[in-house]
Amino acid sequence: TPYTADVTDRIVRHLESAGLEVVAVGSFLEPDDHVVARITEGAVADGAAIVAGADGCEGVFVSCTSLRTFGVLADLEKRLGKPVVSSNLAFTWHLLRLAGVDDQVPGLGRLFDVGIDRGDG
Template sequence: MPQRPEGTLALLARLDEGSSRTVRVGVLLPWANVAVETELPRLGLTHTVFHHARLVPESRTTAVDDAFWNGLREAAAGALDSLSHVPLDAVVLACTSAGFTGGPELPPGVITAFDALVGALASARLGRVILATPYPHPVTAAESEALSKMGIDVLAHASLGLDDGYPAVSAEEVLALVSALPEGAVRAADAVVLSCTGWHTLPVVRDVEQATGKPVVTSNLAIGLLAARISAGAAL
């Protein structure tokens, strides 16, 4: 019987236990995002301190579109300045979709949650994935294409078709979305990706891993894995 792959939460704990130093990670948050600050502390990382600053787009909107993404990226410099007296080991713009939809350049050294997601998949050698998101369908298709350009094969993807209101998505809705993915793609995949930092996915990670037999990588878990790899001295 084939060995069940290591779950993402178990991998995170193992990295944290092997950490050699405490790191500080700046987290630049979309202004309406509540999931990141809820989930990152619950990861139990004993060698990571997360420092938050909020990004207010010029449009002062919350629905995902070009004005929102561009506004977040433009606000990154000011938010980073608010953390200028904190000795940071990494800075993450905690929006996944802002990482593959283009827009203004980010300040040097700032990566996005999409970059963290790609890094988590690459470091674990999870090259074939199935993708589930709350995004509008064209945005999910754009992410699938962006992942493919990074060498990650998306075997199937599904989305809720929402442009806003991600914190209100229930655990049942996330599980139903994953269960609707084609069985053949699930069997062939190396991992399940739950993309977007704005919906609450941590409560369903173990359930999805149990149902699919695959490790689950979420956007917020990817930020945690980035921090844990830095503190463990692993290559990024």
């Protein structure tokens, strides 16, 4: 995340309350959203790779819609050998799936290989 420790802790608690085990967390500890928007994709990828190296890590979630991630997610997944999802990627995937667009989008990682259960069948 780019967030301060207190915000990051709230996110961790939320994920854990949903049944996810959080084995590692990393943050840029940047409270200014204008600065967050200038964090490079390379820096985000490097941070995600560090977190992904934690024992027991099965996937990485990059939180914050201001972090630029689309250009590095698929390559990062290949390099790490585990799923990597960002806030923007999950949001985009969910909107498209709810709209009935089930297209695979090259370069965005394995999330776009997955459909959505609309509960209609």
